[in-house]
Amino acid sequence: LRRAVRHAWLLGRREPTLAPLTDIVVREFGSVYPELRDQAALILEWTLAEEERFLETIGGGLKRMDELLASGLTVIPGEEAFRLYDTFGFPIDLTSIIAEERGASVDLSGFEAALAAQRKRSRAVRAAGLEGTGEIGAPAVITKSVKWQKLNRARQKFVGYQHDESDTEILAFRHDPAAERVELLLKENPFYLESGGQVSDTGVVLGGGWALPVDRVSRGERGTVVAGAFREAFEPTSVRARVDVGRRRNIERNHSATHLVHAALRKYLGTHVHQQGSLVDDGHLRFDFSHHGPIEPDMLQQIEREVNARIWDNAPVVTREMPYPEALALGAMALFSEKYGDVVRVVSMGESSIELCGGTHVRSTGQIGLFQFASQGGVAAGVRRIEAVTGPEAYTLVEALQAQLAGAASALKAQPEHLLRKLEQLVEERERLLTRVNELLRGGGAAAPDGTTLDINGVAVTLGDTDVENREEVLALVDGFRTGKSGAVLVLFGTAGRGAVHVAVTDDLVKSGRKAGELAGRIAAVSGGKGGGRPQFASAGAGDVALLPAARAEAPAIIASWLRGEG
Numbered sequence: 001l002r003r004a005v006r007h008a009w010l011l012g013r014r015e016p017t018l019a020p021l022t023d024i025v026v027r028e029f030g031s032v033y034p035e036l037r038d039q040a041a042l043i044l045e046w047t048l049a050e051e052e053r054f055l056e057t058i059g060g061g062l063k064r065m066d067e068l069l070a071s072g073l074t075v076i077p078g079e080e081a082f083r084l085y086d087t088f089g090f091p092i093d094l095t096s097i098i099a100e101e102r103g104a105s106v107d108l109s110g111f112e113a114a115l116a117a118q119r120k121r122s123r124a125v126r127a128a129g130l131e132g133t134g135e136i137g138a139p140a141v142i143t144k145s146v147k148w149q150k151l152n153r154a155r156q157k158f159v160g161y162q163h164d165e166s167d168t169e170i171l172a173f174r175h176d177p178a179a180e181r182v183e184l185l186l187k188e189n190p191f192y193l194e195s196g197g198q199v200s201d202t203g204v205v206l207g208g209g210w211a212l213p214v215d216r217v218s219r220g221e222r223g224t225v226v227a228g229a230f231r232e233a234f235e236p237t238s239v240r241a242r243v244d245v246g247r248r249r250n251i252e253r254n255h256s257a258t259h260l261v262h263a264a265l266r267k268y269l270g271t272h273v274h275q276q277g278s279l280v281d282d283g284h285l286r287f288d289f290s291h292h293g294p295i296e297p298d299m300l301q302q303i304e305r306e307v308n309a310r311i312w313d314n315a316p317v318v319t320r321e322m323p324y325p326e327a328l329a330l331g332a333m334a335l336f337s338e339k340y341g342d343v344v345r346v347v348s349m350g351e352s353s354i355e356l357c358g359g360t361h362v363r364s365t366g367q368i369g370l371f372q373f374a375s376q377g378g379v380a381a382g383v384r385r386i387e388a389v390t391g392p393e394a395y396t397l398v399e400a401l402q403a404q405l406a407g408a409a410s411a412l413k414a415q416p417e418h419l420l421r422k423l424e425q426l427v428e429e430r431e432r433l434l435t436r437v438n439e440l441l442r443g444g445g446a447a448a449p450d451g452t453t454l455d456i457n458g459v460a461v462t463l464g465d466t467d468v469e470n471r472e473e474v475l476a477l478v479d480g481f482r483t484g485k486s487g488a489v490l491v492l493f494g495t496a497g498r499g500a501v502h503v504a505v506t507d508d509l510v511k512s513g514r515k516a517g518e519l520a521g522r523i524a525a526v527s528g529g530k531g532g533g534r535p536q537f538a539s540a541g542a543g544d545v546a547l548l549p550a551a552r553a554e555a556p557a558i559i560a561s562w563l564r565g566e567g
Contacts, residue, residue, distance in 0.1 A: 001047070002054050003094050009058055016055070019048035042272055046382070049292045053381065054089055061088030065095070069102045078110015085111070086118070089381075139215045139229070142176040142183055149173050151236060152187065156223030160190045160201070160360060161319070165242040172222065175234040182212055182230040183220075190243050191217050193224045197278035198255050198359040203244045208237035247282045248360065253368045253390040254285035256317060256349065256361045257307065260371075261287055261388065262333065263353040264306040268299060275333075276383050280359070284374065284389050291384045300373055307371045314366030315350030322346060332356050370394040434472070454556060457563045459509070460488045463555060467496040471539075478504040478537050489559065491523065493552055499542030501529070501551065510535045519562050526551035526558075 001018060008017040022044045030037040061084055068076055076099050084090040096106045150172045159166050168188035175182050184205060191214060194200040200217035205226060216227040226241070258278055265273045269291055277288040295303070327346045328334065333355040340356060347357040349365055362368055372394040374387045389397055405416050414422040451464030462481070468474055474492070481490045486508045494500035503520040510516075517532035520540040524530055527550070528543020542548055 001050055002058075002089070002091060003097065005051055005054050006058065006062075006094065006098075009055075009062070014055070016048055016051040019044055019051055022047050039272070042270060046292045050381065057088045061090050062098075064088065065098055069099070069104055074104050076104060076106045078107040078112070078114050081106050081108075081111040082114035082118070085115075139227070140179045140181055141216075142174055142179055142181050142227070146174050146176045148185075149175075149236075154187055156185060157188055158190075158224065159188045160192050160243065163190050164245050164248065165240060166190050167238070167240050169238055170236045173234070173236055175230065180229055180231045181227060182234050183225050183227040184212065184239075185220060185222055185225055186239070186241055188241070189224050189226070190241050191224060191226050192243075192248075192360055193217050193219060196357065196359055197258075198251060198280045199282075201243045201248055201251075203242050206240045206242065208235070210234070210237075249362075249367075250282035250391060250393070251280060252360050252362045254282070254388075255280040255359050256365065257311075257368050257371055257388065257390045258285050258287050259347065259349055259353045259355055259357070259361075260307045260310045260365065260368075261285075261303075261386070262289070262355070264303045264310070265289055265291075267306065268303050269295070276379075283393060284387055286385060286387050288379050288383055288385045290382055292382055293384075294378075295376060295384070295386075300376065304371065304373050310350065310352050311365050311368045311371060313350055314364050315352075316364050317361045318348045319361070320346050320348075327356060330354060370398075372397050456556060456560050458487065459559075459563055460485075461556070461559055462488070462490045463552060464490070464492050465495050466492045466502070467494070469494065469496050474502055474539070475537065478502065482506055482536070489519075491519075491555055491559070493548050494539075494542075495545070495548065499527070499529070499545035499548050500524075501527075501531070501540045501542065501548075502537070503539075504537050505535070507536065513565070514563065519559065522558050522562060523551050523555050526554050 004018055022040070026036045026040045026043070030040075036043065064080075064084060068080055076095065081092060081095050084095050085092060092106070092108070092111055096108075099106050152169060152171045154169075154171060156171060166186075166188040168186050170184055171187050172185040173182060186205070191201040191203060192198065194217070201214070202217075203214045205212040205214060205228075210230075210232060212226075212230055213228045214226045215229070218225050218227070258275075258280060262273070262275055272290060274290045275287065276290055279286040321343055322330075324340050324342060324344050327344050330346065331354050332344075332346050333353075334340065344356050345358055346354065347359075347361060348354045369391040371390050372388060374389055374397065376384065376386045379385045388394075405419065409416040409419045409422075412419065412422050412426070451462045453460055453462045455461075466474070466477070468477065474494075477492070478490065481488075481504055486506050488506045489509065490502075490504040492502040494502060501520050501524040503516040503523070505514055505516045505519070515535040515538075517535065517538035520538040521530055521532060524540030524542060527545070527547035529541045530543075531540025532538050542551070
């Protein structure tokens with residue numbers, strides 16, 4: 001698609017070209033591929049969105065390609081090819097085609113190295129945030145040099161679906177006094193190991209006279225390993241393994257909610273929606289899904305209502321194991337990026353959601369309590385992300401919003417139910433006042449507050465101060481000064497906030513080569529500031545507000561030099 005958009009661009013097309021052609025494709029091939037007719041509107045919408053997205057950046061990308069090839073390069077460096085991909089959306093094959101047309105090539109190995117480096121950085125960022133690890137802080141890890149002590153050759157069994165704790169035996173352990181850590185392999189293990197976006201459990205293992213706080217759950221050769229800090233001499237005994245129940249319940253609320261969200265998104269946005277990734281922890285849920293653009297606020301609210309309605313149905317959450325083909329025939333949603341065995345676990349929530357899933361869940365949807373969207377955004381082309389909270393976290397969010405609403409109402413001296421109308425009245429009043437101010441300024445009623453006008457080299461230069469910070473109001477002030485004038489310069493020293501220097505120049509001086517941006521930069525430099533803007537009007541920030549008086553004192557000499565064209 002992007003190669004085609006580029007050809008259309010070279011032919012002078014600056015608007016979507018391919019999207020209107022999808023109707024022809026549907027008409028010509030719909031009898032052979034009926035799904036084209038079923039998804040005609042969606043195909044048009046996605047193609048249009050993709051074309052518009054690429055059209056926003058193609059100009060900059062082609063310009064960069066021209067710069068690279070005009071410099072005499074015969075091989076586009078891998079870093080530059082990656083920049084074209086990352087910044088301008090140019091697929092590597094498109095960059096290669098353009099380069100080949102101009103007698104050049106692309107350093108593909110360098111591109112792959114840059115791409116791999118970016119992926120490594122992304123993984124490092126995720127790891128630094130411990131996303132999805134289920135770990136508390138950053139616990140130390142026992143080195144491989146510390147050997148396992150095997151106590152029992154029995155096989156481990158995961159009992160976490162049915163139980164939050166279990167009385168069990170230790171099959172094997174590792175104790176590292178230097179790292180002050182112990183790792184255990186339990187016979188009956190209730191701790192969930194991170195999988196499918198759901199984070200690992202935490203909790204405690206209680207032995208004979210000792211306790212191991214579990215802050216890390218990982219995969220070992222013989223099964224799931226639980227680990228934690230341990231500063232004493234370790235003696236293996238029979239144990240009671242106990243999951244942090246409160247934390248797991250919150251994780252289960254969020255996990256079950258992702259299933260209901262998935263179903264609601266497909267119901268209201270279309271069956272093209274498929275899960276592209278998720279993170280479920282005890283504080284929130286994150287859900288990535290295939291969709292072409294932002295969800296409108298009204299639609300997002302409707303989806304939120306749908307999820308809450310299914311929660312309040314209090315439908316039982318039923319898990320069953322069955323052959324994979326039988327599960328698909330039942331209508332279970334499968335993640336096609338996942339590998340499934342011959343027998344799969346199917347999780348059903350009433351009639352609204354049936355999915356293949358290996359995680360832990362609430363017993364009935366009513367246990368989720370409440371669902372609230374927190375944010376939405378884009379992850380990649382065609383992939384959206386929503387974040388949400390459930391249960392106690394959702395209630396906390398509602399409380400915070402109510403407090404903010406009450407605070408805003410109090411500040412505006414209005415009842416919360418009248419807040420919207422009060423805000424509308426304030427906005428209307430501001431617009432009326434701004435219009436009136438603009439009328440006065442454009443009429444020349446306040447060309448330079450407390451200003452002094454000097455004749456410098458035959459040019460009327462007005463120096464003044466202003467406490468106006470709003471850029472629109474400054475522009476209105478400047479337009480009022482420039483209207484009907486020639487051979488004039490206005491320099492305003494902004495005394496409010498961080499300080500500023502505003503310069504306006506009449507059109508005749510601009511035509512003679514005198515630009516406001518250059519003068520604003522020279523005067524502001526006295527205070528350690530810098531800035532710029534249009535030839536007729538420019539603003540520069542003050543480095544030190546205390547030095548603005550010095551800048552004003554030196555301004556006449558600076559303006560005289562500027563008018564003479566001296567550098």
